[in-house]
Amino acid sequence: MRSFVAVVDAGRFQDAADDLSITQQAVSKRIATLERTLGVRLFTRTARGARLTVDGQAFLPHARDLLRAEERAIASVRPGHRALRVDVIGRRLAPASVLGGFHRARPEVELDVVTLFDADAAVEALTSGSIDASFRAVDRSRLSADIGAVRVFDEPVQLLTGPGHPLADAPSVTPADLAGHRIWMPGIVAGTEWAAYYDALAAAFGLGIEVTGPDFGTDPLLDTLAGSPSLATFVGELTRLVWPADQGLRRISVQDPTPVYPHSLIWRRDNPHAALGDLRDHLGTVRPRAGTWTPDWASAAA
Amino acid sequence: MRSFVAVVDAGRFQDAADDLSITQQAVSKRIATLERTLGVRLFTRTARGARLTVDGQAFLPHARDLLRAEERAIASVRPGHRALRVDVIGRRLAPASVLGGFHRARPEVELDVVTLFDADAAVEALTSGSIDASFRAVDRSRLSADIGAVRVFDEPVQLLTGPGHPLADAPSVTPADLAGHRIWMPGIVAGTEWAAYYDALAAAFGLGIEVTGPDFGTDPLLDTLAGSPSLATFVGELTRLVWPADQGLRRISVQDPTPVYPHSLIWRRDNPHAALGDLRDHLGTVRPRAGTWTPDWASAAA
DNA sequence: TAGCGGCCACAACGTCCGGTTGTGCGGCGG
DNA sequence: CCGCCGCACAACCGGACGTTGTGGCCGCTA
Numbered sequence: 001m002r003s004f005v006a007v008v009d010a011g012r013f014q015d016a017a018d019d020l021s022i023t024q025q026a027v028s029k030r031i032a033t034l035e036r037t038l039g040v041r042l043f044t045r046t047a048r049g050a051r052l053t054v055d056g057q058a059f060l061p062h063a064r065d066l067l068r069a070e071e072r073a074i075a076s077v078r079p080g081h082r083a084l085r086v087d088v089i090g091r092r093l094a095p096a097s098v099l100g101g102f103h104r105a106r107p108e109v110e111l112d113v114v115t116l117f118d119a120d121a122a123v124e125a126l127t128s129g130s131i132d133a134s135f136r137a138v139d140r141s142r143l144s145a146d147i148g149a150v151r152v153f154d155e156p157v158q159l160l161t162g163p164g165h166p167l168a169d170a171p172s173v174t175p176a177d178l179a180g181h182r183i184w185m186p187g188i189v190a191g192t193e194w195a196a197y198y199d200a201l202a203a204a205f206g207l208g209i210e211v212t213g214p215d216f217g218t219d220p221l222l223d224t225l226a227g228s229p230s231l232a233t234f235v236g237e238l239t240r241l242v243w244p245a246d247q248g249l250r251r252i253s254v255q256d257p258t259p260v261y262p263h264s265l266i267w268r269r270d271n272p273h274a275a276l277g278d279l280r281d282h283l284g285t286v287r288p289r290a291g292t293w294t295p296d297w298a299s300a301a302a
Numbered sequence: 303m304r305s306f307v308a309v310v311d312a313g314r315f316q317d318a319a320d321d322l323s324i325t326q327q328a329v330s331k332r333i334a335t336l337e338r339t340l341g342v343r344l345f346t347r348t349a350r351g352a353r354l355t356v357d358g359q360a361f362l363p364h365a366r367d368l369l370r371a372e373e374r375a376i377a378s379v380r381p382g383h384r385a386l387r388v389d390v391i392g393r394r395l396a397p398a399s400v401l402g403g404f405h406r407a408r409p410e411v412e413l414d415v416v417t418l419f420d421a422d423a424a425v426e427a428l429t430s431g432s433i434d435a436s437f438r439a440v441d442r443s444r445l446s447a448d449i450g451a452v453r454v455f456d457e458p459v460q461l462l463t464g465p466g467h468p469l470a471d472a473p474s475v476t477p478a479d480l481a482g483h484r485i486w487m488p489g490i491v492a493g494t495e496w497a498a499y500y501d502a503l504a505a506a507f508g509l510g511i512e513v514t515g516p517d518f519g520t521d522p523l524l525d526t527l528a529g530s531p532s533l534a535t536f537v538g539e540l541t542r543l544v545w546p547a548d549q550g551l552r553r554i555s556v557q558d559p560t561p562v563y564p565h566s567l568i569w570r571r572d573n574p575h576a577a578l579g580d581l582r583d584h585l586g587t588v589r590p591r592a593g594t595w596t597p598d599w600a601s602a603a604a
Numbered sequence: 605t606a607g608c609g610g611c612c613a614c615a616a617c618g619t620c621c622g623g624t625t626g627t628g629c630g631g632c633g634g
Numbered sequence: 635c636c637g638c639c640g641c642a643c644a645a646c647c648g649g650a651c652g653t654t655g656t657g658g659c660c661g662c663t664a
Contacts, residue, residue: 001375013612026652028613033651040379045612047660054432055379057416058387062375069371073303073364077342077357085360114359130356315641328623330642335622347641349631 003030004042005063008056012049076112079129083110084275087122087134089194090115095135095263097238098153102282109275118192123147126268132276133267137193139297140264148269152283154260154292155236159252164229167252174256175205175293183209184231186221198234200295201259209234218243225249236261257293305332306344307365310358314351378414381431385412386577389424389436391496392417397437397565399540400455404584411577420494425449428570434578435569439495441599442566450571454585456562456594457538461554466531469554476558477507477595485511486533488523500536502597503561511536520545527551538563559595 006016007027017024035042042056052060075081088095096113103111114131116122122134126147140149159178161168167181183202188194202209225231226247240251265283267276288294308318309329319326337344344358354362377383390397398415405413416433418424424436428449442451461480463470469483485504490496504511527533528549542553567585569578590596 038379054416054427058378058414062378066371066375069368073368076360076364077340112360114356125356
């Protein structure tokens with residue numbers, strides 16, 4: 001493939017071979033192999049050089065694309081790569097939507113989106129330089145001074161139930177209403193800020209929240225909810241935008257107070273990446289609103 | 303690379319190996335080689351499977367891009383490919399601009415742009431199915447019935463001279479004014495419709511047009527013109543849009559009549575490609591205007 | 605038209621890459 | 635604590651790819 005482009009640029013097999021630091025025969029063989037696998041002739045061989053056939057001309061831009069894609073792939077893991085590498089907590093949550101908006105607003109900023117295990121891993125990755133920014137809920141008092149944090153988005157937590165659930169037809173509920181109900185949160189991994197969040201929520205309002213269990217996929221989880229009248233689960237409001245059509249599932253807002261998941265953007269202050277400032281500017285800052293609830297440790301990350 | 307994506311999708315080296323129909327050890331070795339060449343670790347090996355590292359997550363979308371690019375490259379030369387393959391006569395001329403406009407208007411239509419030797423080669427390529435359409439000046443009376451032709455663009459021919467040329471300061475000239483002047487057309491290959499066009503132009507107005515000579519690049523040609531007070535050449539009007547800033551060169555319109563190069567779109571009538579109709583609709587049809595001149599054989603291709 | 609030179613294809617050979625079989629090691633679960 | 639599962643390491647083997655050597659075709663030139 002690289003030989004093909006080299007021959008096109010050089011115009012002759014011989015010169016292409018020199019450029020590639022191999023012999024002309026090797027180039028001939030490579031092109032012959034490529035032509036055999038593609039099933040078409042790419043060059044017409046003349047007495048003084050090679051000219052592209054029609055198929056070769058059509059193939060050329062795609063071949064260049066392929067080489068560029070390889071370049072980008074290699075560059076994406078090179079230290080000092082210029083793409084902004086951002087950690088988001090869950091691709092189906094608010095930060096992913098926010099990042100999508102940033103990408104549409106600033107398409108020239110290259111983004112690499114990754115998902116780390118938890119906030120501690122994110123801070124460690126920031127410190128080591130393997131990521132540039134992270135959307136997480138963090139305890140600001142535990143951050144070292146060289147880590148910046150801005151609370152950028154509060155995502156309301158809603159109750160999701162099947163149609164047979166006792167609360168299915170309630171227009172809204174208060175956290176206190178949920179005492180005695182079984183709140184099922186499969187796939188929440190102990191030790192993450194998610195688990196800490198729901199632990200704090202359970203403790204604050206005397207709820208019984210099951211934060212253990214295997215990780216379900218989205219569809220099995222929704223199917224199970226739809227068929228189990230005793231099950232309810234918490235979901236972020238933004239899942240509404242990306243989940244498939246709810247098969248009879250009910251979204252019930254929680255009020256007085258509304259638990260919100262406090263997404264913060266965190267970054268290393270001495271990171272020189274120019275797009276980092278653009279991202280912060282694009283996000284703005286959230287002032288905690290009245291009537292909402294977050295854990296104490298999260299509220300500190302104003 | 304393909305192994306990397308397979309491991310990501312399968313979650314385990316073993317299953318990925320099964321998908322690829324090779325052994326687990328081979329996959330291990332491939333991944334190890336890839337990690338060595340990239341200089342980063344892509345997976346964390348656990349007791350039950352492999353999970354992506356941060357670098358692996360960042361690398362993944364680029365790896366998928368690479369595989370998609372390969373797919374497209376192979377598809378571009380496959381018989382029955384869905385991209386519209388169009389032959390244009392010179393990338394710097396009107397058809398290229400027209401095609402660019404079509405691409406902006408209908409970005410979902412994939413285009414492969416190629417350039418063939420002359421109109422005869424284009425007709426042959428159309429017949430054999432290796433291209434879908436062609437922008438050329440053709441003698442319609444010589445076309446077989448299964449080839450469609452629509453005259454879609456008339457590109458006025460202008461005179462290009464250096465500042466020292468006797469006609470440099472003329473606001474416009476007539477073809478008759480050019481008798482006795484040396485018209486220099488290097489790079490026009492005998493046997494093409496370009497050569498036929500200028501031969502007819504010379505015969506019609508008694509001009510001396512040198513349609514031979516080696517092919518110059520654009521920059522050397524413009525440099526030579528700028529420094530030679532006895533040289534003039536014909537260029538299409540659309541070159542204005544793409545050529546570098548003329549270093550003192552004069553563009554002189556030709557009038558009474560204005561020679562125009564009659565670009566036609568030609569295609570094979572039984573070509574089922576849906577985008578072909580879209581392209582024709584986008585182009586419209588040119589009605590020959592009064593005060594212009596084309597060779598008889600070209601005018602026939604209304 | 606005959607000679608020559610440039611350029612690519614074909615053939616034979618060697619090396620290295622990449623695949624396979626066989627085995628070892630570490631972590632998780634019973 | 636033992637067994638199993640999943641990946642890594644080692645040795646071996648075949649084929650692919652690069653090399654040297656050579657042949658043939660075309661275009662240029664005398």
